Amino acid sequence: MRRRPRGKRILVCPQCQSGNIVQEAGSITGAVYHCRNCQYIGALVLEIEVDEDGQPLR
Numbered sequence: 001m002r003r004r005p006r007g008k009r010i011l012v013c014p015q016c017q018s019g020n021i022v023q024e025a026g027s028i029t030g031a032v033y034h035c036r037n038c039q040y041i042g043a044l045v046l047e048i049e050v051d052e053d054g055q056p057l058r
């Protein structure tokens, strides 16, 4: 019997789809995010739903 995982939302990089995103502090225009995987920096990030194991839900 499979338990249905409860999804949670995480931020992923729009360039490399990595979840290794950190929010940079100190912007007056709002949140700026930094991808540690590809060094992308910007306000635009993707938000996806994942299960408890961090796998994206479809």
Ligand SMILES: [Zn+2]
Binding pocket: 013, 014, 015, 016, 017, 018, 035, 036, 037, 038, 039, 040
């Ligand atoms: Zn990236």
